[in-house]
Amino acid sequence: MLVEAGAWLDHRLGVGASIREAARHPVPRSSASWWYVFGSCTFAVMVLQFITGMCLATVYAPTADRAWQSLLYLNYNQPLGWFIRALHGWGSNFMIALVCIHLAQVFLFGAYKYPRELTWTAGVVLLLCTLGMAFTGQVLRFDQDAYWGLGIAAAIAGRTPLIGGRVVKIILGGPIIAGDTLSRFFTLHVFVIPAVLIAFVVLHLFLVLKLGINEWPMPGRIVRRETYLAEYHKMVTEDGEPFFPYAAQKDLVAIGLVIAALVVTAAIMGPIGPNGEPDPAIIQTVPRPDFFFLWLFSAFALLPPWTETFLMLTGPVVAIALLFAIPFISGTGEKSFRRRPMSVVLLVMTFMTIGILIYLGTYSPWSPHMEAWSGTPTPVDYVRGRTPLELQGAILIQAKQCRNCHSLGGRGGMRGPALDDTATRLTPNQIVRQILEGGGNMPAYGKNLSPAEVNALVAFLETMHPGDEPPARSSINPAVAPSY
């Protein structure tokens, strides 16, 4: 019955033969490897994202005044809404991870070399689309992080010379982050980027079929434009296997595992956010992007300020241009990573840099801890047996928000140095100067402290030294305490 229906359809469509041909196209025996499954896995997760995305769109309200409430509705009221949101949110994380693994594998195996340059180029577009989906998706999770994340995007765009202000308005769809902004990002997330994504996935797969799957790179087997195609043809005809089922079976196993892992992760971890309501009047917020942009967020804190505008605007362009250019820089030669040490170093360094920046971003040592001054107690040892003046200083350390940037006993901000051993590093006069005039990234407190308060602060900070290490003293004026 089914066979008959299939035959009936194929008689009209006439595509059966080409599908069979595509499925049974020969691949090098060495390529039917577990290393080659990541592209298929990314594709599978993308299809799941389309399905869960369509599900979410049936409930999500894409307007600034209702989006946040509809997310809460999805989490708590809509039957299984929490699970679909979890699948979509974690699916996004899975997809980014798989795209990066796929990219690393293709890069290490030299698969981008002649004649597969265009396959790589299309892949870079797909990477950018994936990141674009991630960012716009984070905006659709319309919470405080989304609101202020848009603010950061606008602030970066606003640094464009001459046309900065106009660019901001085009991105936001108006003069402020509001309804039009969300609608713009909804359009991008649901219509524009998926359309590009599908088009380039088709191109990417077409090229993989047309040019054949990259063979396992062997050290010493050199890619030459003149001979490669003939060599590859010989390889797949003499030592090839049909893609289906020889390579496809591993793809299928990997896809099954990835989807199972995604479903389990989503079930255990639950939906991602939303956090606080996107009301700009709630300023008690600490905005952070999701992890895939957290490394950029960290870089913006750590770049020297004078390079910042230049790097923010040119850095992404140069990085993307370099990614596109890779197959044209080294389109021939060795494929094996064993003979391409600099490529391996480059890849490892890139991933390490991004990883470290993400790690730093998770605790942002450069940011003041806004609640440390009122919420973090002074260690008991630091106040036991102190004079009233020293205790007054200990109180001022809290009351003047010093703790927001300086830690005591390992707790408090990390922007400035820990104060536990200040007395060993600065003489009393240097402490006074540092407090009053600031410097080295510390604000000057001259206007906001009375002489008596400075005296108390210095008295307390002078006790901040380990028992076996005396406080620093000036050789010029050794014994005299600061006086006014």
Place this chain on the structure above:
Amino acid sequence: MNEAAKPLSRPALAQPSRRAFLLRLGLLFNAIAAILFAIPVLGYLMSPMRRYAWVSWISLGKIEDFPEHQTRLAIYRNPYTKPWDGKTANIPCWVRRESGAIFRVFAINCTHLGCPVRWFQESGLFMCPCHGGVFYSDGARASGPPPRGLYQYSHKLENGQLWIKAGQLPTLGEPLA
């Protein structure tokens, strides 16, 4: 696609026939139609850029609501809103009344990357939660990565009220007037 089209179109275009004329006419019509289509689409999408009159004077409330030598958070409804903007059109700002009629009104947005700065009256500083920018009570940059002091709104005192010229998100490209 080009390779496939060439052998067909070349001979067709080479000889002045009705077919060649129709092909050219078709291309011309489609080019004109594409432009006619593209202009309104682009105009529609770019319209936020074209309009410049986003700012207007709005009141932040009575002058007496702002005590001298203090900095207070004020919230205003953006003058240009859509009914579905919801709370996103409620924009906060910091009002510093130095003394008497001397006011400073700061945007909430850090000049580094736009995060909301918080006022700490005990130390007289604005601190940013994102990358550690710090500003003095007069808005001047104190430390951290911000390239300039806080954005300030133009303001005036009229009818016993404090008015500011507001309506757009301040950025380095278009700081507040």
